[in-house]
Amino acid sequence: MPRLSxxxxxxxxxxxxxxxxxxxxxxxxxxxxxxxxxxxxxxxYLGEIDRAAHSYGGRRTARNAAMWGPAGHxxxxxxxxxxxxxxxxxxxxxxxxxxxxxxxxxxxxLARMRAHxxxxxxxxxxxxxxxxxxxxxxxxxxxxDRGLDGADLVAGDALFLERGARVAPGRIVxxxxxxxxxxxxxxxxxxRFCIGGNPHVS
DNA sequence: ATGACGATTTACT
DNA sequence: GTAAATCGTCATA
Numbered sequence: 001m002p003r004l005s006x007x008x009x010x011x012x013x014x015x016x017x018x019x020x021x022x023x024x025x026x027x028x029x030x031x032x033x034x035x036x037x038x039x040x041x042x043x044x045y046l047g048e049i050d051r052a053a054h055s056y057g058g059r060r061t062a063r064n065a066a067m068w069g070p071a072g073h074x075x076x077x078x079x080x081x082x083x084x085x086x087x088x089x090x091x092x093x094x095x096x097x098x099x100x101x102x103x104x105x106x107x108x109x110l111a112r113m114r115a116h117x118x119x120x121x122x123x124x125x126x127x128x129x130x131x132x133x134x135x136x137x138x139x140x141x142x143x144x145d146r147g148l149d150g151a152d153l154v155a156g157d158a159l160f161l162e163r164g165a166r167v168a169p170g171r172i173v174x175x176x177x178x179x180x181x182x183x184x185x186x187x188x189x190x191x192r193f194c195i196g197g198n199p200h201v202s
Numbered sequence: 203a204t205g206a207c208g209a210t211t212t213a214c215t
Numbered sequence: 216g217t218a219a220a221t222c223g224t225c226a227t228a
Binding site: 043052053054077079080085102135136137177179182183 | 210
């Protein structure tokens with residue numbers, strides 16, 4: 001499958017969040033193992049005006065530097081002392097908007113994903129729907145961490161996106177974002193996008 | 203130097 | 216449904 005080009009990412013975050021549904025996120029490990037999943041859930045973060053965004057109010061720090069950079073790069077951050085989450089940077093540079101990837105339908109390398117996810121807890125076998133059904137789960141399954149923060153999804157070899165089957169607009173379910181109750185009126189805005197009925201959504 | 207806080211997940215009552 | 220886990224980051228001093 002062809003890789004998505006820079007042009008694909010050069011759009012506003014809402015349009016990009018919708019367009020990312022159905023595309024394949026691919027992670028190539030250091031040993032060459034290929035892991036892949038179909039994007040089934042995303043959230044748009046609108047930058048300086050968006051109280052839920054890390055770049056709210058023009059906040060620009062070492063952590064969120066990638067958000068301020070060019071479109072088509074990854075923004076990977078560490079949260080709650082134990083989890084990582086991955087975003088795709090939109091627009092930019094200078095417009096700190098991004099799309100959080102919240103869930104994948106696993107496509108390739110499920111055994112390896114399962115091994116990564118089984119790190120803690122009992123050795124019971126996880127169901128396919130438990131592998132990537134959440135932003136920190138998919139980061140763990142694909143071994144995404146701060147080492148991949150800022151990675152170029154267009155030119156890099158370890159992390160990129162490939163063209164998938166188009167998702168009809170009518171199949172997209174829109175809801176408020178998860179986990180941003182602190183964001184006042186921004187907590188209620190319809191900025192979360194899912195493929196309706198997909199069992200791999202968080 | 204210190205303190206409060208997460209764009210979450212998991213286990214347990 | 217509630218709470219613990221767990222620490223980098225950032226604002227305040």
